[in-house]
Amino acid sequence: MITRRTLLGIATALAMVLPGSQTFAADKLDIVATTGMIADAARQVGGDLVEVKGLMGPGVDPHAYRQTRTDIVSMANADLVLWHGLYLEAQMEDFMTGLSEEGNVVPVADGLPRNLLISHDDYDDKYDPHVWMNPNLWSRVVLNVRDALIATQPESEDVFRANADAHLADLTRLATYTxxxxxxxxxxxxxxxxxxxxxxxxxxxxxxxxxxxxxxxxxxxxxxxxxxxxxxxxxxxxxxxxxxxxxxxxxxxxxxxxxxxxxxxxxxxxxxxxxxxxxxxxxxxxxxxxxxxxxxxxxxxxxxxxxxxxxxxxxxx
CATH class of the missing domain: 3.40.50.1980 (Nitrogenase molybdenum iron protein domain)
Structure with a gap:
């Protein structure tokens, strides 16, 4: 199992040879998110207090994505790593599990109530991960992102809660429209x-x-x-x-x-x-x-x- 200590060693070595691998601005919370949807939630909730890097950009398939050397550097140095879970990032599962043993790593969809999830056709113990397709269900993930930010930087709790409330209001309007x-x-x-x-x-x-x-x-x-x-x-x-x-x-x-x-x-x-x-x-x-x-x-x-x-x-x- 890959531990955070091992990853930090790898990250230090890679940072010496990879261009653009510097850490984010010191006055902001450094967050790495796997998917664009999670990155957007972190930006909405974190506001000016966070710097968010999304690993998977437009057109990228999370089911097949594998972490790059630059990703390893970013995640090992981040204050908080947010990933989806529910076997969405299938090729990164072992890596993220190892990283979470010693790091601040949160699978923001894994904690959703199982009675709200759709069972996976091919695996008895897994669920359909595409929960963002329902704005009301995605609102629960936003709350998990909020709680992860609060746990990481408790002194900013009021800001994170206010930002989350504003974003959740947007999601309510979105759900009404859809x-x-x-x-x-x-x-x-x-x-x-x-x-x-x-x-x-x-x-x-x-x-x-x-x-x-x-x-x-x-x-x-x-x-x-x-x-x-x-x-x-x-x-x-x-x-x-x-x-x-x-x-x-x-x-x-x-x-x-x-x-x-x-x-x-x-x-x-x-x-x-x-x-x-x-x-x-x-x-x-x-x-x-x-x-x-x-x-x-x-x-x-x-x-x-x-x-x-x-x-x-x-x-x-």
């Missing part, structure tokens, strides 16, 4: 076909049937039989639109469209959804609120619902 626009989709059109099963919490929250070509993890293989089954489903149920994901190859979605076309049924791409990663840094879609706003607005518009083209706040591109 519920309203998705409720406008006709019941017979509420089928969401995507590259992998990242939208089960979305489907549960908003009454959509969700079909993913791959399983919960993008590491699972989509066989020809699975694609053929979905093609038959698209044709039989007259599905008009399917969706690609920003962090998953569109190869299998294209195969679905071609298979349906071969059977005389035209299916369009309803748009690109953000599943395991947010949009580009510095954009509205590069925030959690913008990510979910984009998804709800895109899905509603493509499946016959009513939604403003520029989303909840008029900020979508």
């Amino acid at each position: 519920t309203e626009v998705l409720a406008s989709v006709p019941a017979e059109e509420r089928m969401l076909v995507t590259s992998h099963d990242a939208f089960n919490y979305f489907g549960s929250a908003y009454g959509f049937e969700v079909l993913g070509i791959q399983g919960i993890s993008t590491e699972s293989e989509a066989g020809l039989q699975r694609i053929a089954q979905l093609v038959d489903e698209l044709v039989e149920r007259n599905v008009q639109a399917v969706f690609v994901e920003s962090s998953v190859s569109d190869r299998n979605i294209r195969a679905l469209i071609e298979g349906a076309a071969a059977k005389g049924h035209d299916v369009k791409i309803g748009g690109e959804l953000f599943s395991d990663a947010m949009g580009e840094d510095g954009t509205y879609e590069g925030t959690y609120v913008g990510m979910i706003d984009h998804n709800a607005t895109t899905i509603a518009g493509a499946l016959g619902g009513q939604a403003p083209k520029q989303g909840m706040q008029g900020l979508l591109n």
